[in-house]
Amino acid sequence: MxxxxxxxxxxxxxxxxxDSATALAIAQHQDGMACSTLAIDYGQRHRHELAAAERxxxxxxxxxxxxxxIDLRAxxxxxxxxDTPVPKDRDxxxxxxxxxxxxxxxxxxxxxSISAAVAEVTGARFIYLGINAxxxxxxxxxxQPFIDAFQQTxxxxxxxxxxxxxxxxxxxxxxxxKAQIIRAGTSLSVNYxxxxxxxxxxxxxxxxxxxxxxxxxxxxxxxxxxxGVTDPTGYAR
Amino acid sequence: MxxxxxxxxxxxxxxxxxDSATALAIAQHQDGMACSTLAIDYGQRHRHELAAAERxxxxxxxxxxxxxxIDLRAxxxxxxxxDTPVPKDRDxxxxxxxxxxxxxxxxxxxxxSISAAVAEVTGARFIYLGINAxxxxxxxxxxQPFIDAFQQTxxxxxxxxxxxxxxxxxxxxxxxxKAQIIRAGTSLSVNYxxxxxxxxxxxxxxxxxxxxxxxxxxxxxxxxxxxGVTDPTGYAR
Numbered sequence: 001m002x003x004x005x006x007x008x009x010x011x012x013x014x015x016x017x018x019d020s021a022t023a024l025a026i027a028q029h030q031d032g033m034a035c036s037t038l039a040i041d042y043g044q045r046h047r048h049e050l051a052a053a054e055r056x057x058x059x060x061x062x063x064x065x066x067x068x069x070i071d072l073r074a075x076x077x078x079x080x081x082x083d084t085p086v087p088k089d090r091d092x093x094x095x096x097x098x099x100x101x102x103x104x105x106x107x108x109x110x111x112x113s114i115s116a117a118v119a120e121v122t123g124a125r126f127i128y129l130g131i132n133a134x135x136x137x138x139x140x141x142x143x144q145p146f147i148d149a150f151q152q153t154x155x156x157x158x159x160x161x162x163x164x165x166x167x168x169x170x171x172x173x174x175x176x177x178k179a180q181i182i183r184a185g186t187s188l189s190v191n192y193x194x195x196x197x198x199x200x201x202x203x204x205x206x207x208x209x210x211x212x213x214x215x216x217x218x219x220x221x222x223x224x225x226x227x228g229v230t231d232p233t234g235y236a237r
Numbered sequence: 238m239x240x241x242x243x244x245x246x247x248x249x250x251x252x253x254x255x256d257s258a259t260a261l262a263i264a265q266h267q268d269g270m271a272c273s274t275l276a277i278d279y280g281q282r283h284r285h286e287l288a289a290a291e292r293x294x295x296x297x298x299x300x301x302x303x304x305x306x307i308d309l310r311a312x313x314x315x316x317x318x319x320d321t322p323v324p325k326d327r328d329x330x331x332x333x334x335x336x337x338x339x340x341x342x343x344x345x346x347x348x349x350s351i352s353a354a355v356a357e358v359t360g361a362r363f364i365y366l367g368i369n370a371x372x373x374x375x376x377x378x379x380x381q382p383f384i385d386a387f388q389q390t391x392x393x394x395x396x397x398x399x400x401x402x403x404x405x406x407x408x409x410x411x412x413x414x415k416a417q418i419i420r421a422g423t424s425l426s427v428n429y430x431x432x433x434x435x436x437x438x439x440x441x442x443x444x445x446x447x448x449x450x451x452x453x454x455x456x457x458x459x460x461x462x463x464x465g466v467t468d469p470t471g472y473a474r
Contacts, residue, residue, distance in 0.1 A: 067311075068308060069311070070305070070306070070307035070308075071307075072354070074303065075303075075305065075354045076358055077358035105357040105358055105396065106350055106351075106391070106395050109354075110351060113343055114307075114312075117343035117346075118312055121313055140396060143393070146390065149386070149390040150394075153386040153389070156378075156386050157386075158377060158378070159377060
């Protein structure tokens with residue numbers, strides 16, 4: 001019997017949404033990684049996503065799921081970390097024409113930096129994140145040139161990067177449509193019922209329902225329709 | 238009378254130590270910046286440095302001093318965020334030959350990323366930090382190539398950087414010796430008695446004394462001697 005090669009280790013950033021759940025499935029089942037997962041409690045108004053991230057990690061059999069706390073409310077500048085209303089019922093043109101109020105300053109830069117610290121401590125050589133340039137063209141930190149630049153920077157900044165074990169940052173969904181992501185995840189048996197995408201969820205009879213009208217709900221809903229996959233999400237309307 | 242040009246805005250990362258206090262003085266008095274200051278509560282064992290950062294900001298007349306909390310203890314990997322003993326009585330050869338246990342994984346990357354978010358929200362175009370490559374050659378994230386790469390990355394990641402107001406990262410002390418830093422700060426009236434450098438301070442009769450023997454104390458002590466400036470630090474021995 002041939003000797004089994006030990007799996008490469010990866011840290012996967014989980015938001016609790018469908019994109020990062022898919023990125024985790026790709027890391028585990030397409031790329032054969034042994035994964036730790038990381039969720040960031042940054043004072044987001046949609047805190048139910050932290051519970052969703054934990055459910056996703058548990059369902060994927062991840063034994064090392066971490067939650068790191070950073071108070072981005074103290075910085076402000078985003079409707080996701082304040083009481084400013086989240087935009088509703090926007091069409092794709094409006095979503096991609098400008099940076100929306102849901103943009104959190106430097107969020108992916110901060111999250112990737114924290115992931116790099118976790119990767120260094122766990123001995124992981126890969127970081128996966130579920131960013132996507134097509135649906136979120138308004139967010140500058142969801143594009144491949146940012147990922148490439150970050151990879152260079154992190155390898156100049158860390159013990160791992162400067163002692164011959166450089167980190168590789170993988171964003172497998174960056175050029176996929178929401179429908180392609182949902183089809184890829186479905187073929188890898190991702191249970192999207194465990195995920196939450198809504199920026200502004202509503203609690204009704206102790207169930208957490210997606211609002212159905214924020215940018216994130218609109219993209220999710222349309223994605224399931226376009227993928228021809230049944231949407232398991234509970235929407236408030 | 239000629240019209241006064243409004244000052245450029247900067248965010249200065251303050252650790253409470255002498256380097257960052259000097260970087261603040263350079264930003265204010267040599268470069269003429271209007272400064273906000275930022276200290277990071279990351280669960281460091283030498284938490285007295287947060288009080289020192291506040292004193293330094295207050296003495297410098299900074300009206301916007303922020304403290305952002307991120308729990309790096311949950312990541313570990315450093316003697317500064319755990320109960321592992323801090324190394325003592327090392328010579329310069331030992332300090333620079335390897336990355337020490339006081340290295341905090343990806344710390345400056347994380348701190349600069351948070352600073353970038355603060356800069357974006359406050360409209361600052363400059364970030365100052367007091368890193369120094371000569372005395373801390375063991376830390377990969379204290380070198381100019383890292384700063385240059387980070388500046389590129391941040392300008393791909395943020396609203397400010399991608400909409401025509403790029404951030405500039407300044408590390409004015411990066412190539413200075415500790416003695417040069419102390420002389421520069423002294424000429425700009427920095428009160429070093431307000432600063433704390435020790436990784437492992439000792440409380441005696443309710444006074445916080447520097448241990449005098451960790452890498453940071455050794456470099457500070459020797460720096461004052463080499464600069465010919467009286468050291469105002471209270472050392473335990």
